[in-house]
Amino acid sequence: MADDDFTMQDEMRRAFSMLSGKWKLEIMWLLNQRVHRFGELRKAISGITQHMLTAQLRELEADGLISRTVYAEVPPRVEYEMTAKARGLGPTMEALTAWWLEYGKTVPQKPISRGRKAGNTSSVKKRNE
Template sequence: MEKHTTDAGAINMHDEMRRAFGLLSGKWKLEIMWLLHQRVFRFGELRKAIPGITQHMLTVQLRELEADGLVLRTIFPEVPLRVEYEITAKARGLTPTLEALMAWWQEFGDTLPARPEGRGRKANITKKTAR
């Protein structure tokens, strides 16, 4: 891709696209955005919906998405405290992109090699044998 810089004030689309990619880069951000595109989630629901993500990583990714204006965090002053996450109107602008990715996957997904499930921490279950 060429850098289109004709004068000092011109927009460099390569740099702009790098900024756009950076908003959604990270191991979990696209999956979080996909889920929030479907409906509003509470933190625990998101954690259960994303196998392998740790509580810490989900918190980090949600905070970054919130800081970038893509996720809205709403706190309800109830006992126990209820916190909900949803995508913003700005993030809804990504709907055509998510739909295009889904269409691409439906067409080509079964032609791609399967990857082993290696994401996140796995439970360390040890079985004690009876003596």
């Protein structure tokens, strides 16, 4: 497919894929506030594993949305910040904030945990009965 054959839908799919991922928008939201170190991000994002945070940060960096700076110190210090390209998403984040302030209370709250809770064997018991 030639570049001129792309439709706006294709372009939006590409844009959405850069931000899709369970944690990317939350990471971007935090980095929009200020520069963060890896440990700060991990503490700020409840439920994210070190492995997943590393993977999401690498993808965002590969897409040019964040930059990673390593300081030659002992112990090494690594900081993450949004790039100028990502700062272009500022109006989108502001629009999402305005939307949430207006409609957020009408959105049903979902449970934070995912999957089956430990010790919940009622569905297993029902199947075995």
